Amino acid sequence: MKILILGGTVFLGRAAARAAVEAGHEVTCAARGVSGSVPDGVTFVEIDRSSPDGLSALEGTFDAAIDVARWPSHVRNSLAALEGRVGHWTFVSSCSAYSDDSVPLALAHQLPLHDPLPEDGEEVMENYGPAKVACEQLFAATGVPTFVCRAGLIVGPEDIGNRFSYWVSRLDRGGEILAPGTPEDYVQWIDVRDLGAWLVKAAETGLTGAFDGIGAPVTRSEFFDGIASGLSVAPSLTWVPQEFLAEQNVSPWAGERSLPMWLPLPEYAGFMSHDVSPSLAAGLIQRPLAETARDTLAATGEGTAIRAGLTAEEEAEVLAAWHKSS
Ligand SMILES: NC(=O)c1ccc[n+]([C@@H]2O[C@H](COP(=O)([O-])OP(=O)(O)OC[C@H]3O[C@@H](n4cnc5c(N)ncnc54)[C@H](OP(=O)(O)O)[C@@H]3O)[C@@H](O)[C@H]2O)c1
Structure with a gap:
């Protein structure tokens, strides 16, 4: 054609x-x-x-x-x-x-x-x-x-948006990882x-x-499992509720001092949880998340990324505040 x-x-x-x-x-x-x-x-x-x-x-x-x-x-x-x-x-x-x-x-x-x-x-x-x-x-x-x-x-290689690659790099770095919201929240990409x-x-x-x-939605816990399996790591996650993150001025979704691919609920409960069965029936095929994560990590550093996520210092600060309050 x-x-x-x-x-x-x-x-x-x-x-x-x-x-x-x-x-x-x-x-x-x-x-x-x-x-x-x-x-x-x-x-x-x-x-x-x-x-x-x-x-x-x-x-x-x-x-x-x-x-x-x-x-x-x-x-x-x-x-x-x-x-x-x-x-x-x-x-x-x-x-x-x-x-x-x-x-x-x-x-x-x-x-x-x-x-x-x-x-x-x-x-x-x-x-x-x-x-x-x-x-x-x-x-x-x-x-x-x-x-x-x-x-x-x-998401994937050549993405300059950095929303997905933040999590890939973060799990790859290891240590205590701030996981936003709850393990049951939906994530979609x-x-x-x-x-x-x-x-x-x-x-x-x-x-x-x-x-x-877009692919079928999974829970955030399955999302972290998929990335972890692609990188062969065992992440140590600390789940921090959305209300606490808001108090700490952590922004949702993208940008500086944010936690990407996390959105306030219930306002955005549908944004990353579309039922895509018609798309899958019409020929959309989604590769395993592990493969996307591995290839994204391999491509990290290529091109100019738009910054998204918390710096290591910001994340440590929020985690310390969370441990102090709980
Ligand atoms: N990234 C996401 O997560 C996301 C999510 C939802 C939807 N989308 C949609 O997915 C699509 C992504 O497309 P993409 O990745 O190819 O990136 P893009 O940034 O939307 O690409 C725009 C393309 O149009 C060309 N272009 C821009 N201005 C032009 C002009 N005046 N005349 C002729 N060509 C022009 C650009 O090339 P030149 O600058 O070289 O001309 C470029 O190839 C977009 O429709 C976006 O809205 C993206």
Whole structure:
């Protein structure tokens, strides 16, 4: 098949391009070429989607195309430029498109979406989900068969987000480890290579409809077990409840002085516990967590990571305060 990837110079786009090449497809990646580089074996076309005529270098027709855009203007410009030239679209949206993160084990069709952000806005988190909803609607209006993949937390080699790799590095370092919340809380992620492979498989099979692009949820205790088995370590975990972490000014999810992949409950009880049985039935295959952890550790230090998590000193401080109070 002739597959076009709008993107392909970083993380997920690159993984999808690599998977498409490995599956024997003729792959074109189109981007500005400023964020990174495309994998071997693809044709790179320089485009700029921020202007309506910025895609003029992209010629010919494609059996399928995959788009990772974040802004409605980029989608509008590419859909106009490629009208009648793409047989099947995959749009990589986000679980942030949902407006309710509190419902555990919900199916994609059960959750409400944000109101769409019709025009591009400021690059702030509040605009991200609404912009994705607007993009989804632009694809729906084309009438071309479209797979909307609402990705959850994407992890693995080449991830600069550092939310998953914090835990891999932390378990690898050893000592007393601050584990947030309870062992029963849900955790959910997808290895970038598995998601990339699914995007390609969906293009091959002409999958349509909206699905969550994330693996099945596990408990946080199973999450630590999976990482530990990949690294062959036996972690010494100290579970600290969310209320105490909040008192200690530990932020959830990401950023400095945070504990990644931990979110306040019950407000976010659904964010990392989507029921993804329809995605698994539609061809998503998730590799063992142990493998993702091992490969992530091997790739740690490559590229520039965005800092997430507690420093060793911050963690020791919070643990000392917890032991003193309990
Ligand atoms: N990471 C996560 O955990 C997570 C979670 C949920 C959903 N998602 C979604 O998953 C997708 C991740 O995609 P990704 O990893 O490939 O990263 P990305 O950062 O979304 O990649 C954007 C791509 O578009 C290209 N691009 C940006 N501006 C452009 C322009 N003006 N004209 C042409 N091309 C442009 C970039 O290349 P150049 O800069 O070289 O042009 C890059 O290849 C995104 O849709 C994201 O919203 C991610």
